[in-house]
Amino acid sequence: MFNRIWGAIALAVGALLPMQVLAQPILTARCTVDSLSTNAAAAARVEWARKCGTLQNVGDPAAFFNTGQAAAGGGTLKDYLEADPEKNPEGEGAFTGPDYLFKMNTSAMMALYLSGPTYQTTDLNGYFQWSRDSWRRKGRQLYPTFSTSSDITSEDNIQLFPHKNLEDCMFYLDKESTQPVFTPSHVNGYCEAACYTPEQKILFSSGEVPILDAMNSLRDDLITLTPDSTLDNLRLHQNSTYSYTRELRDAEQKLCIITTQSGGRLSITLEHPVINGEGRIVQAQTLKVGDELVKADGTLDPIVDIQRTTYFGKVYNIAPVSTDLVSNILVAQGYLVGSVRFQNDEVRYINRIILYGVPTDVIP
Structure with missing residues (x-):
């Protein structure tokens, strides 16, 4: 279960921000x-x-x-x-x-x-x-x-x-x-853009689920950061899934395969938004060895290897119903990453620090 997997991470069950109510996630x-x-x-x-x-x-x-x-x-x-x-x-x-x-x-x-x-x-x-x-x-x-x-x-x-x-x-x-x-x-x-290979695991209320399995069952219990989370006070809550993005046809994808000091591994497309150790949201292709990823419990995990490779097949992504920036940060393979909104609607916020308690409505 979620509480056993993430231990000390608080599960905020409070009311979500006003958002669109959907019967089930949509597919793009x-x-x-x-x-x-x-x-x-x-x-x-x-x-x-x-x-x-x-x-x-x-x-x-x-x-x-x-x-x-x-x-x-x-x-x-x-x-x-x-x-x-x-x-x-x-x-x-x-x-x-x-x-x-x-x-x-x-x-x-x-x-x-x-x-x-x-x-x-x-x-x-x-x-x-x-x-x-x-x-x-x-x-x-x-x-x-x-x-x-x-x-x-x-x-x-x-x-x-x-x-x-x-x-x-x-x-x-x-x-x-x-x-x-x-x-x-x-x-x-x-x-639109998409990011994950099918085996990459996303955090839902019951634990980690490969994104392809989640999409096939239209899981709507996505876990994201709470809107008031900061790098010093990360809190997760059960959000709702707005959409899944899937590749229509098999195609050659350019990937970053990131390996961390703890043995973690994240396989994503070059433009995928990732939270680095500064609380900044950056594209995966800008990361380098020595940079840090942020785990869901707030600890930092240094990158020890980055490989560029190609993959022939489909890639996927996901977005919550909430539209504020911080609660569009979810957990993939145990690390904080941005939803597909950062590649589409909120691409202008890439390379901004968003986890230091600065209200997102005043970010220039």
Whole structure:
């Protein structure tokens, strides 16, 4: 059990900060085969999908539905349904996926922005289009990825790519756009970063669980730091799992394999956020021999070896429902590491000291 495993670590059972209540964790995707390297490219893919979906599957700017939600500047927000979930539940031919119920403007906002006031204008083709303030952009934005089947595990499922310059609404078998295809397409998910190899163990209320096993059972009892934890006073509590991120296809991943003085071993991707001995959150690729990792009981464990290697397969990550920085620190292989939020929404906080009692709302 958790108390026996972690001994003197206090399990804070107090109320969590206000957060979204979910029936179960959601699944998001990492897409090394169809990777985009910049936010600008991700945003362009999202806008391309919105435009193609409206032109090919909606067909009329007047075919909107009223969400009833207030638009910043007045009026209510209007959205478009690209596919009917009852008639086309797999979304054949859709450019927005079932994750957001084929709601086109909603999909774009969820992919590109954090929550905030939503503005409404019309695009060049007369369709309602939403946006938010630039400072609400996600640190790493999401984008849809496509294939020939809604079942990513199907043996005949083939990765599809939009035109390299997004010049048309067709799909291609190659990134250079030389092999067009005319078979029905499907959105397989929205892509983001992920970090752990499948055997890496994450701390849940019952103890450590390999992340692949946790994802397969949609474990929602994730253990994280309490929001008021500091490096001198680490406390853990049972949080809730917001999402699991999994790789859609086997691909070559670049890894750091970190070995510590105590014999601990952490195998993660290069950009994975890790807490070092200064209470600073850094990318794994910046660590060096002699630096220290922080164990869940607060003790420091010097790094004695770091190996760079490649791994062919899938990688995974996890995020709690809480959004404050400190309670997005969880325990992997016994060490404090950041959730996937630090690679996406909170990438701007990488290389900041966050465990010395400084309120996170005043961190510049």
